[in-house]
Amino acid sequence: MFSPQGPSLRELAIQALSSVERGYDLLAPKFDRTPFRTPESILDATADALRPLGPFGRGLDVCCGTGAGMRVLEPLCQEPITGVDFSAGMLAQARSAHPDAEWVRADARALPFAEAFDLAVSFGALGHFLPAERPALFAGVYRALRPGGLFAFPIGAPPPITSGWYWALLGFDLAMRVRNAVWRPPFVMYYRTCPLQAVRDDLTAAGFTVTTAPLTALGRREVGSPRYRLVLARRTSP
Structure with a gap:
């Protein structure tokens, strides 16, 4: 599951007993060599689904981590792209990998933007927000988008109860x-x-x-439905 360059079991235990912010600060230097990083296949499928809807102006990666989402934003956006995260350690890694992008340290539940972006994306971050916190997150993204702007993120279908993944995820939670x-x-x-x-x-x-749009490149479930869908949330024009 982890490469030899990834975190040790001890490092993961220390991270897990820390706060979310401190945990990701500690994990940041090795994060891209863990299975927690969004796979290239999901990034590519998202970019392919968004390409016919563009081009876009300014782009924002919400909870950007080490900047994997820049691979999606860079070819789609004609204006500067920005990543926002509350972990200074993750932002340092992102800044090193993508020095031409803009980086902002902020809590995604209180985004400091107003009508600044045409496309916002997010990858693998929703699980860090309790259901009661999602309204603040989504309201902040809505404010950050210009009228007509798009918020897009992939979301996986729940595994069937007969799947080992179902019980693994249930056990983790x-x-x-x-x-x-x-x-x-x-x-x-x-x-x-x-x-x-x-x-x-x-x-x-x-x-x-x-x-939503099916991300068929990522496969289908046994019942025929897609394993992943891309959520497309459009800010309506005034």
Whole structure:
């Protein structure tokens, strides 16, 4: 699961017992050599789905981490692109890999932008927000977009109950709930708290018009539905 250059078990344990911000500061130098980084296949499928909808002006990667999403924004946006994250360590890695992009340290629940971007993306970040925090996140992205701007992010279909992944993700979430019940500060990261319908409802409540596009390049489930969809949330024009 981890490359030899990735974090050790001890390093992962220290990270898991830290806050989210401190944990990612510690993990940042080795993050791209862990399975937590968004796979290239998901980045490529997202870029392919967005290309017919562009080109775009300014782009924003919400919870950018080490900057993997820049691979999506760079060819699609004709104006400067920006990454925002609250981990200084992750931003340092991102800045080193993409020196021409702009980087902002901020909490995604209180984004400091107003009508500045035409496209916003996010990868693998929703699990860091409790359901009660999603309205603030989505409201901030809505404010950050210009009228007609687009917020896009991939979301995976839940694995069937007969799948080993179903029980692995369930076990992870239960372990995190026990950890957060007995240890402070909390480390918020859950895999089963952002089903598509709940996310769609929260986006709609924030003012977005929401559609989805199947990312068929990432395969289909046994029932024939796509394994991943790209959520396309459009800020309506005034």
